[in-house]
Amino acid sequence: MPDKILFWLDAHLLYYCLSYYMQKKHPADYYAIIDIPDRSKNFFEQQKFVNFKKTWFYHDNITKKDQIDIRYLESFEEKYSINLWKFAINERLFYKYNQFHKFSKNEILSILEQECKLFENILHEVNPNYVIMQDAGLHHGNLFSEICKKNGIRVIIINISKFGGGCYLSEKIHTIDNLDTLDKINPRGRNIEELQKLLNKSSLSTSLMNYTNETRKSKLALIRAAFQMLFVSDNQNIKTHYSYYGRTKLHVLSNEIFSILKTKIRGNFIDKSCIQKIEDEKFVYLPLHQEPERSLLLDAPFYTNQIETTRNIAKSIPIGYVLYVKEHPTQGKSRGWRPITEYKEIMEMPNVKMIHPSVSSTELIKKSALVISIGGTASLEAAFYEKPSIMFANLGYAILPSIFKINSFDNLSNTISQALKTKINPIDLDKYVTALEDASFDFDWLGFIRKCHKRFYYDGNLVDVEIDPLNMEQFLNEEGSTLEKLADIHIQNLTTNHND
Structure with a gap:
């Protein structure tokens, strides 16, 4: 029996390109769930590069309906032990962050019901051995991944390594498969200075900052994207894609203009009000997350x-x-900074100082007594500078003894006291770095996405575009060497897992 491999394809295009080269190298039955805007749909309907046995367009299966089958949703939660409201409330489109449409409870439940039924039907029909997808940034991809895991289906995602510039494959975000302890890892005898050099050579924080600064940099591409959106697109997405509800051309344009002004005003406040010098005092360092963001x-x-x-x-x-x-530091360009009222609320806390985003995070870590991060890279980077840290998210690098995982605010004070007394053992860090190096391979994920942005999406300014098959063919050929290697790594992962 051939493998059944189900891809989740989206506007990033990486996984479509990967499926093309995997099919050339690994005979299997290939299927795809396709989550793309309306103008790209024609390409995926007509494309001949990948011979998918069957495809499903996600948004074709999510329509406006009034009747909710609440009993189905209740039975779904019980069947999979999945809390659906956790996914819904934390969906940036449904609550708090959407400036174009306020979703009602019924609208949310309707979407959840339809996508849960869709996902169950697909998995029942295909019964895939493997699901290959990106780490989901929105609720529906994350929900599908969880359903797959509950059904015992192996999910394979590409993780960007926290340093070193490479990637690794795993089932869970930022977690090395089958690494439950560092006891069996043989370190490579590196001291803390050598480990710091490794971090400084290529850290994820630096790569993400560069990626944000380079994306949407071209003014010409912005003008071309605006022309496409305003005068070429028929804007069918507002009828067919719930992620586009309320996004009329006038509303999008006015929101963009308002966002530019808002970002400028907020940026001026930050420049005037935030501290730009690290004082000679004992402090705990808390870097805020970009918001909204999947992490x-x-x-x-x-x-x-x-x-x-x-x-x-x-x-x-x-x-x-x-x-x-x-x-x-990327909150400004990516999200227009936060409301000034939020910065003021933080500044009003008597034992808190608001630090300017331009201040070096590395220097703050070095001079701090403790680093606290909800789920960012700072907790891992702290170990490289022999600083203990606390983290709220359940990510793989919490395996380090110097990183304390918090499950409740109730024990936060005691955990802080314990962490402040903790000494860092470089051997533990060397072991984790060794495990990460052994799992990693050379692939510039962010660089590849940038190429897609430039080639197809007007430098990342517009994703609702028509995709020219000839342009795609040229791109597949140009990136062939990189994609063949990436396909080989995925095939090796499938084979190893199958043999296990």
Whole structure:
């Protein structure tokens, strides 16, 4: 029996390109769930590059309907032990962050019901051996991944390594498969200075910052994207895709103009009000997450209120310490900064100082006594500078003894006291780095996505585009060497898992 491989394809296009080269190298039955805007649909309907046995367009199966089968949703939750409201409330489109449409309870339940039935039907029909997909940034991809795992189906995602510039495959975000302890890992004898050099050579934080700065940089591409959106697109998405509800051309244009002004005003406030010098004092360092973002909404679903988290930490630190809170440096370009009222609320806390986003995170880690991160890279980077850390998300690098995982605010004060007394053992860090190096391979994920942005999406300014098959063919050929290697790594992963 050939393998049955189900791909989740989206506008990033990486997994479509990967499926093309995997099919050339690995005979199997290939299927795809396709989650793309309306204007790209024609390409996927007509394409001949990948011979999918069957495809499903996600948004074709989610329509507006009034009647809710609440009994089905209740039985679904019981069957899979999945809390659906956790997914819904933390979906950036459904609640808090959507500036174009306010979803009603019935609309949300209707979407959940239809997608749950769709996912169950697909898995029942295909019964795949493997699901290959991106780590989901929105609720529906994450929900599908969870259903697959509950059914014993192996999910394979590409993780960007936290340093070194490579990637690795695993079932769970930022978690090395089958790494439950560091006891059996043989370290490579590197001291802390050597490990720091490795981090500084290529850290994920730096790569993400560069990626954000380079994306949507071209003014010409922005003008071309605006022309396409305003004068070429028929904007069918507002009727067919719930993610586009309320996004009329006028509303999008006015929102973009308002966002530019809002970002400027908020940026001026940050420049005038935030501290740009690290004082000679004892402090705990808390970097804020970009918001909204999957590392906050999906990885730490019960700690999404960063102001409240800041307040709880401020209540829990020892009397001789100050809490340094730093805004995420990409929050401005990506999200237009936060409302000024939120910054003021943080600044009003008597033992908290708001640090300017331009201040070096590395220097803050070096001079801090403790690093606290909801689910970001700072907790891991702290270990490289012999600093203990606390983390709220359940991510793989919490396996390090110097990283304390918090499950409740109730024990935060005691955990902070314990962490402040903790000494870092470089051998543990060397072991984790060794395990990560052994699992990793050379692939520039962010660089590949940037190429897709430039080639197909007007430098990342517009994703609702028509995809030219000839352009795709040229792109597949140009990136052939990279994609063949990536396909080989996935096939090896399938084979190893199958043999196990």
